[in-house]
Amino acid sequence: MIVDLDKSSLSDFTNNQFDVCIIGSGAAGITLAIKLSEKNLKVALCEGGGLDYSINSQDSYKGKETGDPYLTLEGSRLRFFGGSTNHWAGWCRPFSAIDFKRGYLGKEFEWPITEQDLNPYLQEACNILEIQNDFEYPHTSQSDIKGIKTQFSPPVRFAKKYKKKLSDSQNIVLFLNSNLTELNGSDKHIRAAYFKSFSGNTVTINAKKFVFAMGGIENSRFLLWFKEKYKDKFFDTSTPIGQYWMEHPHFTLGQAIVDYQIGKVRFYSLKNNIQIQQRILGCGFRMDLQPEGATESMIKEVSCLAPKLGRQLTSLAEKNLICGVRFRAAWEQAPTLINRISLLNDKDYFGIPRINLNWQKQPIDRLTLTQSLRTFNNWILNNNIGRIQLQDWLINNLDYPTNDELAGNHHMGGTRMASDVRFGVIDSNCQVFGSDNLYVAGSSVFTTSGANNPTLPIIQLSLRLADYLIT
Helix, strand or coil: CEEECCCCCCHHHCCCEEEEEEECCCHHHHHHHHHHHCCCCCEEEECCCCCCCCHHHHHCCCCEEEECCCCCCCCCCCCCCCHHHHCCCCEECCCCHHHHCCHHHCHHHCCCCCHHHHHHHHHHHHHHHCCCCCCCCCCCCCCCEEECCCEECCCCCHHHHHHHHHHHCCCEEEEECCEEEEEEEECCEEEEEEEECCCCCEEEEEEEEEEECCCCCHHHHHHHHHHHHHCCCCCCCCCCCCECCECCEEEEEEEEEEEHHHHHHCEEEECHHHHHHHCCCCEEEEEEECCHHHHHHHHHHHHHHCHHHHHHHHHHHHCCCEEEEEEEEEECCCCCCCCEEEEEEEECCCCCEEEEEEECCCHHHHHHHHHHHHHHHHHHHHCCCEEEEECHHHHCCCCCCCCCCEECCCCECCCCECCCCCCCCECCCCEECCCCCEEECCHHHCCCCCCCCCHHHHHHHHHHHHHHHHC
16 A cells, blocks of 8 residues: 555554554665565555655755765755665675675674575575576686676666555555654654654554664664664664765776776676785776777877887787776775764754765775775786776875766665674664664665675665564
């Protein structure tokens, strides 16, 4: 069933008792709701926006960005049914085993779960995203480099895919234009949540369990606000809410001429043991094939500096054995206390404080890039399979460019998973520390971010949470 709070006050639902109330209808919220409903649990799925984009709803995402240049907070996410799946690009890859084994960098890098805890949900997550469960190239080389295989979702638009299913469901009520404003309960237990529309209508949702699935920024925002509003009434307030926030820096590194077979693979990274040896995080290199004219221009530039090499490359190009690529990188950012979400005095339409996001790339982030780049370049040169021409900011160790892609719109951390309240907000089952019945879903629970797009792990973690809530 789908109901719209903006059109009428939904008093009929005030006395209903739901098994689970999920706040947020993006990839995490919808996945969780459907999985729970399949086990006959009664689910309230509450979305702050409507079926389509609206200026009023999107305005709630406005905030302030400090630190390094970053994308606008209201432009990097969408606040209506389906969430940011309404504009995601579709790249998919699960976490790798190494992503759960970063303890060599410190306690704050340690997950309380392993890859094996998510593997049982990989096939189902792939089915949801309509991709193949195939993420490995056969590696026979003894080099330090591995090809990275990704899958590309159509991309699945969750609103379009699941609207009818939710509308027809006997176990799910999707509440549109329902903005969370208050909680009710005591002794670490939430009994009810209050919601309000832009037209002033209200509804009270009573449930046994509550899940925040509002996204990689909003989950922190609301927990911070409820901490300020209710102190320790509902959960442990000593945890680092909003801290250890992460993104994937995205930058163009230069251009390259590479063996055609190398260019076909497109994505590369360092093998796990090399990352550990160099005490860095994951970095993914991307090769975007360039048109024939661009390849010829690159060869001409090489010929001016190294005529013999230029003649060799020209001969290879004529045989279609090499190609020109734009050389880019997206890499894993270390979780640090300085990258954090905090509340401002300015408030949105519903009186909820807007946020300040402080995002700064740290020395370890630069080290991850430069060490990975050095190893990758040595592999290219030692095997005589190409030449890379780097941009000046890398050659001369200058500041990051401000006119580049900057980041991936990947909001991660802030309500991270940990085994210790000093380093996380939720436990291994996504339950908020100190709470009797509050959980968190989405990329805000990531302890570390990996170097890949977050959607597939979001789905896996949501399916795992569903299993826990069902038992």
